[in-house]
Amino acid sequence: MREQSRIITQNKSYIIDDGWTLSYEVIEEIEYRISEAKADAYRRVCEEHNRHKGGWLTAEVARKYASKSWIYRVVEENQFCGKIREIAMELQELYGVTELESINILFEHHVDDYVNRYYRMKNRIPNYVNQQGICDEVVQEYLLAM
Secondary structure (H helix, E strand, O other): OOOOOOEEEEOOEEEEOOOOEOOHHHHHHHHHHHHHHHHHHHHHHHHHHHHOOOOOOOHHHHHHHHHHHHHHHHOOHHHHHHHHHHHHHHHHHHHOOOHHHHHHHHOOOOHHHHHHHHHHHHOOOOOOOOHHHHHHHHHHHHHHHO
8 A cells, every 4th residue: 555645747647656547537536525625624614613602712811811720729729629610611601612621721731722723713714634635545445446
């Protein structure tokens, strides 16, 4: 099995970099699957955007809430769990993050990932579509069917 295949266009014929020639049906299938994957990724991010309630999480908001939790973690040890839970619930209600995300934000874990996720959701930027992976999958199916 090949680890990577690339389609190279030469004189209007399609040749995979290891010398296999592909029919136009295979090329059309690759283009179709890529366009479907892109459309699906965009549809999913639009659905997430429409379901989102509250404000949008930003790096500043995350820092503000992490600072609040830090104060309770250091200064008021005996009230730690209750106050952290209150702050987490406030973060969930105001910014629409999940419970796990809010706890991680308060303890400053994976904050950049969450900020990036909500930025992409707010601006309807779909996740990356692995076009090379789709191409490899279709070519593999084609070669196995031969």
